[in-house]
Amino acid sequence: MAKTENKRVTAAVLIIGDEILSGRTQDTNLRDIARYLGVHGVDLAEARTVSDVMEEIVAALNALRERYDYVITTGGIGPTHDDITADAVAQAFGVALHEHPEIIAMMSARWGGELNAARRRMARVPQGGDLVKNPVQGPPGFTIGNVFVLAGVPAIMRGMLEDVGPRLKGGAVTISRTIRVEGSGEGVLAAPLEAVAKAHPGMSLGSYPFFGADGYGSNLVLRSRDPDELAATVVELIAALTAAGVAQVREVEA
């Protein structure tokens, strides 16, 4: 990742969804993105929340992508008729949507040949866009220009963010290490992870759960700009997990 000293790198968040504006859902993605960007040396400068209306999404996206170095959107990429984020991003960039062959291949591998129209909706990506990995579950997000389009479900959004950080240019360089826990779910991991996270507010600690051969597990990703703090925190977290009764803990390649 490129490093530019003394230049402020900015981002905006665009939250898309009637469920936030109706008050039905409490957004937590803004805070998670803000912290993640902060660790990467990118300042979150503005956030907007708009409803599931094409012209609103397009207008907000165009205003924000012109003004800030990066825009991260959350929400509206599921399979239902009110999920119109991909359409809006394509319209904002003046390009067409196409069914991305990698997503179709992923979904076919999972669901077999029978991809219904709803599922095919989730394979639509604007022409010229690249995929953003989804390490949790379901189809990937995508990126086009300076815009990253992520899921609205918080656990999936956080997982996708891990594929955004390495593509950000200009902020401070961060380094990461990954601890893999097997045979223990987040119900056991949450308390020690939270305690360690609170003791290191300048770092980013993410938990990306999976269901594997030994039942639930999780990849815990630690990020920092300070290699010494990172190394100390890895030791601290492994100790805290072990003390909490987690048996299978080891560091892995990210």
Place this chain on the structure above:
Amino acid sequence: MAKTENKRVTAAVLIIGDEILSGRTQDTNLRDIARYLGVHGVDLAEARTVSDVMEEIVAALNALRERYDYVITTGGIGPTHDDITADAVAQAFGVALHEHPEIIAMMSARWGGELNAARRRMARVPQGGDLVKNPVQGPPGFTIGNVFVLAGVPAIMRGMLEDVGPRLKGGAVTISRTIRVEGSGEGVLAAPLEAVAKAHPGMSLGSYPFFGADGYGSNLVLRSRDPDELAATVVELIAALTAAGVAQVREVEA
């Protein structure tokens, strides 16, 4: 509160504060305001979060107050140097600030004659503004034009909202019902949901997925201003879901 049938009344929320954009503080005011407005028949149509920078606040406030029936701001009305919301609102309206005699009287009664500069800051209100009662603690908020300026501290913000509701000229009240589906994901729900939504263009049908004990599920929220159409659509949607093979469907309290 006046009820006007068939007219959509809109509002925007402007959240002011670096602590939200840095990720240090989790905002909860947006959801509380959205719910409060919904009960009063006012639709929250947009929200923006900006930093403690004069031009940013002024620009966002002017854009929002022009476009929507009401704007509610939160944050930046405390005693410290970075609390510049009153200054920004005065500038947006092109009026001067003055020390409001009622606030000075309240604060003098509480703290005696010795009002320092920091406390006097909190008495400043744009010329032509009225006070918004603070039933909790500390100085009141204020309102000018179609803008309500409230505290950022959630408990105080909620208290101030109680003095906002009676001043809103509301639209028709929207009613909602919620159907909970368990054990079936949006890939299955999307088609029947979309068919029902298309048949009722005047209603709002949202799908809010979750991952629970039986795997994927979703809360389907139906909103309408017409109780008869709402009741009929609930029956119709349950039938459509059942026909699509969804086994666990029931109405729940929203």
